[in-house]
Amino acid sequence: IVHQLKYEEKTSFGIALGKRVGGKLLSLPQFVSADYLIPIPLHKTKLKERGYNQSDFIARGISSVTKISVATKFLSRTKYTQSQTKLKFQERRENVNDVFVVKNKFQKEIANKTVLLVDDVITTGATVSSASSALKASGAKNVYAVSAALTALADGVKSI
Template identity: 40%
Template sequence: MPASWIQQSGQFLLDLLLPPRCFHCEAAGSWLCDECFNQIQFIDTAVCHRCGTPIDATLKCQQCFIHPLQYIDGIRSAAYFDDNPIRSAIHQLKYRNHKAVAAVLAQFLADTVARHQLAADVIVPVPLHRSRQKARGYNQSYLLAKHLGDLLNLPVNTTTLERTRQTKSQMSLGVQERRQNVADAFAAHNNRLAGQRVFLIDDVCTTGATSDACAAALKAGNAATVWGLTLAKAL
């Protein structure tokens, strides 16, 4: 019996026992209802060439003039990290063990790739430190990367990039503090990505410090390009 048929049958039975509910309003029927989908503020306007912050017309935002990112080729985000369903989805995925949400959200990342006409050879999730992953039980960025890989028919690499030390939460830190917090926190342990174009996957981008630190490590391992893809941009 094909494994795919078994998986589909298992999912069908699970949906019968625990029908999907919208991760934002909890309406029954799907992981994201039409009403909540229509509330999502997708970023479909001009953005800063480097960090992906929505701007009017210039190529760079003010932050990138003052604190330019050094290693990442660019970051693109699907939507605004505001008080909308995207914020709820990320919370459910990261803190409520709601892994099924990742499949829905990965489609938003795929749409972002198409919108900006980006290309890559491989997908790399931003790694958690092993102690944090052990406590959480999984890496939400890997779940997003896995589903995105299925959508784009791209491999996912989890063996090259490692978070080598635990870092403080970035939430309460300023721009420079964020960069110092993640400086040298990542390392590429092999050259398997040498010459490869990389999509780097994370859930939220605020200043781009984490993505830039990861890109530094990946390019030290001779990756050709590194583009960050995140679900949300926090302003």
């Protein structure tokens, strides 16, 4: 399903997956009290190639259930990186190290807020960890991450 969402333009699958994730989040107060849902951004080149960000659709589905606002413009991916799919654990960390920034005009919006990062798949946690670091550096109080799929449990990653 995630593959079809990501590579076959089945964006409705993202909404459906997001609704399912959102339903699970309703029982977890630390998540439903989040101020923003922030989809992991694609680099502008990748976004142009694909035409859409699959994590945006997952976030919209979550928002439809939880009523948490989706903020697609706060976080930016500044470097084009190779796909993580074939990389080993350490290579994944290096590949996404320092690739995310919070846009200056949104720094105040993030300060002291609780943010829920949304990704399509978490494998090692490298991508969400890098994005979380950028948000924390901009003053976010708490940053959590959710995904539609989990391929392996890295340290500190829990399935719900």
